Amino acid sequence: MQNYPLLNLFWTMLWFFLWIMWLFLLFKVIADIFRSDDLGGWAKAGWLIVALVLPYLGVLLYVIVRGKAMGKRDIEEAQQRDAAFRRYVREAAAPDASAAKKGGHVEDLTRLAELRDRGALTDEEYQRAKTKLLV
Structure with a gap:
């Protein structure tokens, strides 16, 4: 442990955290590509190829170009889940x-x-x- 100072450990942990965060964002982008209704099949294939062949740049481009729509889809999905949960609770609590x-x-x-x-x-x-x- 003497050959690996505390600052190097900190930087290693920081880079590891950023890598995990990027992986999370990559999976989120890939899931968003497939659930997007406004993209056609070829556009989905193109974005998927860009995201996988140029991983860092592809994810960054997707978030810049389609980030607002991605956020709207997340909000709509959360609202649908919330409405389904409320409907279930009402049905379960109804006599x-x-x-x-x-x-x-x-x-x-x-x-x-x-x-x-x-x-x-x-x-x-x-x-x-x-x-x-x-x-």
């Missing part, structure tokens, strides 16, 4: 037919809790009403 027959509604429990918080219901009344809803 099904058997729960509706029993009266176990999330909205009813929420209203009861609000009434208790405002002081319109005592804790005993709240517990009795809650028990009736859940049975």
Whole structure:
């Protein structure tokens, strides 16, 4: 370790980090090339060849030329994922037919809790009403 000073270790780690970051960006660019709807097949093949044959320059060119569209596609995909997740949560939290027959509604429990918080219901009344809803 004496032949490899701390500053050299720092520079090695820095270059290793930059290399890993570039690899991440390369995979992101390749994925964006394939998911892009506004590029035709030959344009996708051309960008892919440029990104793989001239790796550093190709990735840099792609980010400069198509970076704004790449960001928009990322935002749209994130919004679609968020909407799908929210839709799933709503469907999973919605009472099904058997729960509706029993009266176990999330909205009813929420209203009861609000009434208790405002002081319109005592804790005993709240517990009795809650028990009736859940049975």
